[in-house]
Amino acid sequence: MKFNYDIIVLGGGHAGCEAAVAAANLGSSVLLISMDLNSFAKMSCNPAMGGIAKGQIIREIDALGGQSAIVTDASTLQFRMLNKSKGAAMWSPRAQCDKNAFSSNWRKIIESTSNLDTYADIVTSLLFENDKIAGVYTKTGAIFKSQALIITAGTFLSGKLFIGRNQFEGGRMGELSSYGLTEQLIERGIRTDRMKTGTPPRLDIRSIDLSKAEVQIGDQNPEKFSYLPFASSIQKEHEQMPCYIFHTNAKVHEILKSGFADSPMFSGLIHGKGPRYCPSIEDKIRTFEGKDSHQLFLEPEGRNINEYYLQGFSSSLPLNIQLEALKNIAGFENAHIYKPAYAVEYDFFDPVQLKHTLESKLVENLFLAGQVNGTTGYEEAAAQGIVAGINAHLKINNLQEFVLSRNEAYIGVLIDDLITKGVDEPYRMFTSRAEYRILLRQDNADYRLTEKSYNIGLASRDRFEYTKKKYQDVNALLLLAKENNLKAEVVNPYLLSIGSKVLSESKRIEDLIARPDIHFRDLYNFVPRGTKLKYLANESSEDSNTLLSYENELMQSAEIAIKYKGYIERERLQAEKLHRLESLKIPLDFDFEKVSGLSIECRQKLKKYKPATIAQASRISGVSPSDISVLLLYFGR
Numbered sequence: 001m002k003f004n005y006d007i008i009v010l011g012g013g014h015a016g017c018e019a020a021v022a023a024a025n026l027g028s029s030v031l032l033i034s035m036d037l038n039s040f041a042k043m044s045c046n047p048a049m050g051g052i053a054k055g056q057i058i059r060e061i062d063a064l065g066g067q068s069a070i071v072t073d074a075s076t077l078q079f080r081m082l083n084k085s086k087g088a089a090m091w092s093p094r095a096q097c098d099k100n101a102f103s104s105n106w107r108k109i110i111e112s113t114s115n116l117d118t119y120a121d122i123v124t125s126l127l128f129e130n131d132k133i134a135g136v137y138t139k140t141g142a143i144f145k146s147q148a149l150i151i152t153a154g155t156f157l158s159g160k161l162f163i164g165r166n167q168f169e170g171g172r173m174g175e176l177s178s179y180g181l182t183e184q185l186i187e188r189g190i191r192t193d194r195m196k197t198g199t200p201p202r203l204d205i206r207s208i209d210l211s212k213a214e215v216q217i218g219d220q221n222p223e224k225f226s227y228l229p230f231a232s233s234i235q236k237e238h239e240q241m242p243c244y245i246f247h248t249n250a251k252v253h254e255i256l257k258s259g260f261a262d263s264p265m266f267s268g269l270i271h272g273k274g275p276r277y278c279p280s281i282e283d284k285i286r287t288f289e290g291k292d293s294h295q296l297f298l299e300p301e302g303r304n305i306n307e308y309y310l311q312g313f314s315s316s317l318p319l320n321i322q323l324e325a326l327k328n329i330a331g332f333e334n335a336h337i338y339k340p341a342y343a344v345e346y347d348f349f350d351p352v353q354l355k356h357t358l359e360s361k362l363v364e365n366l367f368l369a370g371q372v373n374g375t376t377g378y379e380e381a382a383a384q385g386i387v388a389g390i391n392a393h394l395k396i397n398n399l400q401e402f403v404l405s406r407n408e409a410y411i412g413v414l415i416d417d418l419i420t421k422g423v424d425e426p427y428r429m430f431t432s433r434a435e436y437r438i439l440l441r442q443d444n445a446d447y448r449l450t451e452k453s454y455n456i457g458l459a460s461r462d463r464f465e466y467t468k469k470k471y472q473d474v475n476a477l478l479l480l481a482k483e484n485n486l487k488a489e490v491v492n493p494y495l496l497s498i499g500s501k502v503l504s505e506s507k508r509i510e511d512l513i514a515r516p517d518i519h520f521r522d523l524y525n526f527v528p529r530g531t532k533l534k535y536l537a538n539e540s541s542e543d544s545n546t547l548l549s550y551e552n553e554l555m556q557s558a559e560i561a562i563k564y565k566g567y568i569e570r571e572r573l574q575a576e577k578l579h580r581l582e583s584l585k586i587p588l589d590f591d592f593e594k595v596s597g598l599s600i601e602c603r604q605k606l607k608k609y610k611p612a613t614i615a616q617a618s619r620i621s622g623v624s625p626s627d628i629s630v631l632l633l634y635f636g637r
Contacts (some may be wrong), residue, residue, distance in 0.1 A: 002029070003032045004016055004149070004566065005028075005145070005146045006029045006143055007020075007031075007146055007147065007150065007389075007480075008032075008148075009149075009152060010136065010149065010150065011156070011168035011351065011370070011573050012032055012035075012118075013152055013154045013381060015381040015382060015624065017032075017067070017109075017368075018035065018385035018386040019369055020110065020389065020391060021076075021116065022064075022388040024114065025115075025458060026394075027115065027457070028392070028396070029117075029147070029179060030115055030116045030117050031119060031144055031474035032038075032118045033118075033121055033138065034118065035121070036120065037107065037118055037120050038103065038109050040110060041071070041378070042099070043097065044432045044520065045197070047097050047302075048096050049068065049095050049225070050092060050095060051094045051095035053410060053431045054092070054380075054429060055185055056410045056431075056440060056442045057379040057410050057429060058379055058443070059227070059442050059445040059446075060098060060411050060445040060448075060449055061382055061383060061447055062131060062446075063147050063227060063450045063453070065450075065453050065459035065460065066386045066455040068225075068378075069225035070245055071105045071106050071109065072095050073225050073226050074233055075097040075098045075099075075105055075233065076096070076098075076099040076224070077095075077098055077240065077303060078222075079094070079096075079219055079232070079240070080094050083221060087564070088441055088443070088529035088563070090431055090437070090440040091442055092431070096300060098300075098303050099301050101303070119138075122176070122178055123137070123218070124138060124140040124179075125137045125147065127145070131576070132318065133148060133149040147365060148365040148367065148368060148396050149365065149367070150385075151181070151372055152370045152381070154171060154381070155171045155344050156171030156175075156176075156177055157179075157372065158178075158179060159177040160345045160346070161341045163316060163317075163318065164263070164264070164316070164317060167264065171346065172345070185363070189362045190349055191350035192348065194271070194345055194346065195426055196272035196343055196346075197376060198315065198342065198344065200310045201341045202338040203332075204338055205333075206306055206336075207336040208308070208570060209333065212246070212331035213331055214246075215242050217240065217241075217242050218240035222235060223552075227355075227470075228465070229549075231549070234252050236282070243297055244298045245404045248281070248325075249292065249330075252329055255319075256317065256321065257285065259282075259317040263282055265282065266282070266490055271345070273425040273426070274343075275428060278314065280343070282315060282317060295312060296329070297311040297312060302421045315342075317341070322340055322341055323561070345408060349374075350422060351374055351418035351423060351606070352365055352419060354368060354419050355401075356401070356403040356415060356416070356612060357387070357389060357397065357402070358415065359391060361610065367414065368383065368388070369383055369387070369419060373423075373425045374418065374422075374427055375428070376428050383411045384415065385415055387402070387404070387411060390458060402456055405578075405579065406434070407439060407440075407454075413435075414433075416616065417620055420609060420619050421619070422609075435578075438567050438568055438571050439568065439575060443553070443556055444560075447557075450467040458507040468546060470542060470550075473533070477533065477623045478560040478561060478562070480509065480531065480533065481509040485508050485509070486503075486505050486506060488505055490526050490630050491512070491523070491526050494522065494526065495518075495587045498517055499602070500518060507600055514562055514563055520556075536605065581614045582614075582616075584611060584613055584632070586612060586614065586617065595634050604622075605621070606623065610625060
């Protein structure tokens with residue numbers, strides 16, 4: 001057994017799993033320490049991956065060579081592409097998952113990754129040498145040495161659970177909290193505070209009357225998350241499972257209000273700030289007092305179990321109030337609770353004290369990722385994990401850091417927001433947070449990121465070559481659309497059938513695709529057979545599902561490039577202007593007091609946040625355009 005590693009990862013959640021596998025695949029020897037080796041990337045809350053902006057993040061992790069998309073595809077119960085009625089920048093993939101299969105699939109990957117060991121234990125304190133991380137001590141008495149440490153402890157640092165006036169320790173139900181690390185880091189100057197999150201009750205589906213529900217099914221032709229040419233579980237073998245929609249009512253709200261006096265949120269027992277965009281049911285009732293009904297989603301937690309998750313009913317109210325309220329929802333009259341809703345309060349660290357690499361500015365070779373940085377969501381955690389894992393490996397090998405900018409990835413937006421603006425509530429990603437979302441689409445993350453990852457040694461050669469071939473094929477489709485016309489008499493019957501304006505003469509394919517109601521896939525049927533690209537005309541593939549999925553990806557990418565050409569070009573020009581400011585570095589220990597002409601507020605904010613570039617400084621609240629002009633002049637630009 002080894003006790004010396006290049007990198008130790010503390011915590012086996014979504015951030016920890018991505019960090020450990022990424023660092024190990026890059027060549028570092030890695031030890032992943034987690035309390036329970038059967039709970040890797042456990043879906044403590046919603047058993048789903050993706051969603052608005054979050055789906056883009058999972059695709060970006062996949063493009064970098066991460067594992068979350070692969071695990072999701074292997075565990076999928078239902079797939080939906082959200083926001084298809086909106087523009088392509090808003091399309092977001094989401095998959096309902098089998099939570100037990102999800103953890104099991106992660107464990108398979110972890111245990112088949114070279115250079116990666118696991119150990120079941122609790123880290124009780126950190127080991128330092130010359131103000132640098134040197135290792136950890138564990139509850140069982142083990143001492144592990146390392147050059148770098150990545151803390152991905154989720155909600156477990158001083159975690160406390162609440163159900164009404166009952167409170168007890170835990171990072172989640174049935175699992176112990178971790179103590180001592182926060183105090184050590186405070187001694188090193190790292191700022192900390194408390195945050196709160198919550199989870200709804202888990203119910204026995206056999207006790208619910210589904211005849212009173214609206215059924216929500218998955219997409220008819222489900223896509224998947226990973227760009228690799230492998231079908232997901234529902235594409236190749238399993239049927240999709242439905243979700244069910246229910247609604248609260250005025251009676252339910254009255255019952256819930258009767259428990260407010262015992263709510264730890266309202267009584268002052270919980271001090272941490274909860275997530276604004278995933279509020280508890282009691283928060284929703286208080287905030288939207290005039291609303292008599294709220295939508296609830298009953299979602300499967302596994303293919304072979306009866307446990308369902310009631311999204312929209314997160315709570316910390318007493319158990320008796322929860323049960324009485326549930327029984328007054330139509331269909332829930334005989335509801336049986338497997339596990340009550342509860343809230344959890346935990347320590348997090350101020351992300352402003354991190355570099356873009358997620359290394360601490362105060363403790364060398366200490367990296368922080370996931371909910372310990374004030375975020376909420378599996379996807380945000382996994383994104384930070386892979387970035388921390390990559391950079392921990394690069395740092396200890398004296399290699400150039402790996403940083404994604406805001407115009408390259410949602411991951412770049414996420415990390416820049418955290419370290420530039422900080423958090424005063426759990427941070428969640430939205431498409432609206434990205435200035436260049438037409439560039440950061442869910443369909444093109446491989447185009448944006450795979451080569452970058454391949455160049456540092458993470459994305460495999462097979463993935464890189466596959467991506468290169470894919471975009472050669474997309475460009476061939478774009479050329480076909482540009483150089484070929486369709487005759488009016490050939491395409492007009494189709495145009496009439498969809499209510500689109502008919503042609504009086506032949507027209508280029510790309511001009512027709514530019515119409516909002518026309519799709520490349522439909523027009524391709526009218527392309528003369530001799531003109532069609534060979535890979536798309538091949539109807540005898542051994543794996544027809546994989547070929548069809550590949551064709552659909554190509555068609556989608558080409559169609560988006562044509563329909564949104566003007567928007568894409570405009571955002572690309574704006575991004576290039578931003579990039580010029582990103583290249584203007586500010587020394588870490590720079591004294592802003594010696595720059596005359598800056599406002600007092602600007603000086604205060606720059607001293608607090610210590611931006612690494614002029615562009616980063618421009619995004620700090622309180623720093624005006626005139627302040628940026630002064631900085632540009634000072635640095636000789």
